[in-house]
Amino acid sequence: MKKKVIYAMTGVLAAMTILSGCGGNQGQSSEDTPAASGETTEAAESEAPAAEDTAAEEAEPAAEDSADGKVEIVYTSRGNADEIKVYQQAVDAFNEAQDRIHVTFEASPSDGYSQQLITQLAGGTAADVIFVEDLVISQLVKNGTVANLRDFLASDASYIKETDFDDSVWGASRTDDGVYGLSVDCNPMVLYYSPKMLSELGCDDPQELFEKGEWNWENFDKICNTLKENGKSGMIQGGDNIRLYNWVFANGGSIWDGDTYKFDDKAKEALQYICDGLKDGKFVYGGTLPNGQGEDAMFMSGQTGFIAVGRWLTKTFYNEGIDFDYIPYPSKDGKQYAPAQVCCGYLSVNAKSEHLDEAMEFVSFYCGTEGQAARIEGVGTSVPSVKTLDDLLTDSKVPEHVDHILNVRATGWTLGDEAVKDSLYPGFLDATKSVFEEAYVNGADVSEVLERAEQKGAEIIAENQ
Numbered sequence: 001m002k003k004k005v006i007y008a009m010t011g012v013l014a015a016m017t018i019l020s021g022c023g024g025n026q027g028q029s030s031e032d033t034p035a036a037s038g039e040t041t042e043a044a045e046s047e048a049p050a051a052e053d054t055a056a057e058e059a060e061p062a063a064e065d066s067a068d069g070k071v072e073i074v075y076t077s078r079g080n081a082d083e084i085k086v087y088q089q090a091v092d093a094f095n096e097a098q099d100r101i102h103v104t105f106e107a108s109p110s111d112g113y114s115q116q117l118i119t120q121l122a123g124g125t126a127a128d129v130i131f132v133e134d135l136v137i138s139q140l141v142k143n144g145t146v147a148n149l150r151d152f153l154a155s156d157a158s159y160i161k162e163t164d165f166d167d168s169v170w171g172a173s174r175t176d177d178g179v180y181g182l183s184v185d186c187n188p189m190v191l192y193y194s195p196k197m198l199s200e201l202g203c204d205d206p207q208e209l210f211e212k213g214e215w216n217w218e219n220f221d222k223i224c225n226t227l228k229e230n231g232k233s234g235m236i237q238g239g240d241n242i243r244l245y246n247w248v249f250a251n252g253g254s255i256w257d258g259d260t261y262k263f264d265d266k267a268k269e270a271l272q273y274i275c276d277g278l279k280d281g282k283f284v285y286g287g288t289l290p291n292g293q294g295e296d297a298m299f300m301s302g303q304t305g306f307i308a309v310g311r312w313l314t315k316t317f318y319n320e321g322i323d324f325d326y327i328p329y330p331s332k333d334g335k336q337y338a339p340a341q342v343c344c345g346y347l348s349v350n351a352k353s354e355h356l357d358e359a360m361e362f363v364s365f366y367c368g369t370e371g372q373a374a375r376i377e378g379v380g381t382s383v384p385s386v387k388t389l390d391d392l393l394t395d396s397k398v399p400e401h402v403d404h405i406l407n408v409r410a411t412g413w414t415l416g417d418e419a420v421k422d423s424l425y426p427g428f429l430d431a432t433k434s435v436f437e438e439a440y441v442n443g444a445d446v447s448e449v450l451e452r453a454e455q456k457g458a459e460i461i462a463e464n465q
Contacts, residue, residue: 079110
């Protein structure tokens with residue numbers, strides 16, 4: 001394996017923010033952004049800060065070699081102005097680590113990023129290295145526009161090996177035939193809550209309940225009812241399918257039967273549980289929050305007891321002195337660490353690049369141990385997708401029960417897994433979400449909503465055959 005880069009470079013990388021986060025929008029946390037939902041990328045791109053003023057012209061797939069003999073490659077990702085600066089710092093670190101390859105970073109506008117990327121790849125004008133959201137990676141694998149990294153990862157030229165990544169972070173980026181993207185890091189979904197607030201209200205301690213195997217829906221409801229009685233919402237329930245599926249798996253249910261979108265009885269029970277919570281006021285639907293009043297603001301102001309997000313809010317809460325801790329989703333029977341989503345985004349290599357090996361080397365550096373260690377060290381906004389770096393989180397001791405998020409990663413799922421095939425079909429997530437909203441917002445009958453959602457899913461699957 002490639003020699004490790006000297007630690008002097010970690011200071012350069014340390015400022016980097018998370019690229020993953022359920023769709024790839026770094027640092028976002030309001031309702032219906034990719035970081036919050038993992039599936040509303042197309043809608044969220046219009047809300048994310050665009051980088052039009054700094055975006056470069058479309059990159060040619062193969063840059064000419066530089067006058068000093070170095071191979072020139074281009075890397076592109078979307079981002080706002082601050083994010084672009086730290087991406088450039090990461091590129092500079094790689095350029096300083098070796099003297100054979102020079103990487104140029106070119107920012108792309110956030111608005112319509114994925115569709116533009118698909119068009120560029122098809123037309124032969126995409127950069128050598130590209131950031132790919134979890135919603136579209138399967139499409140790029142199917143159409144052959146991203147390169148297979150498997151052989152390179154097994155070589156001595158790679159900074160990282162395929163086996164170094166946690167099995168839960170691959171999603172649709174890995175198939176039986178190969179590896180088509182590396183997770184830059186990840187964000188398992190957990191519940192945030194304020195131990196101080198619950199203690200002051202006389203609620204049972206979720207951690208004690210968890211340790212006793214009693215962190216179940218019944219006890220969760222008791223806490224939410226107490227919060228409601230004291231003028232607060234028990235939980236902000238996001239409208240994206242991901243937040244629904246986390247409850248489904250917490251109940252031992254399933255949503256796919258082979259290649260058929262089919263909710264079993266336990267999945268139906270989970271949807272009914274959510275709808276009952278919304279109806280009686282224990283839960284608040286995130287899609288109905290006022291503009292500018294996201295779940296993070298609701299939590300910081302003490303208006304809600306629980307929100308479901310990844311580690312991306314941890315640094316903000318820590319810096320603002322907000323009291324919080326992690327706890328996994330409660331299961332109906334108290335089973336610990338039921339599967340929950342692990343949000344991911346990927347770096348891939350343009351299959352038409354004339355410098356495939358050099359592009360792959362950069363990807364292995366960026367997503368490898370050195371790159372992730374520098375980004376995640378201390379109180380950061382993400383979780384390593386490389387298994388050997390877990391001590392970076394545990395050493396931070398923020399929050400107190402930080403181990404929960406690592407255990408959720410170990411048992412979790414990623415879009416494109418066998419259990420959640422939604423992202424394999426373009427438009428599937430948004431189309432089915434609109435059906436479920438009939439139950440969340442209008443109180444439509446759960447059985448009828450599920451029948452319509454399954455029918456909508458079948459239609460989209462058929463359209464993509």
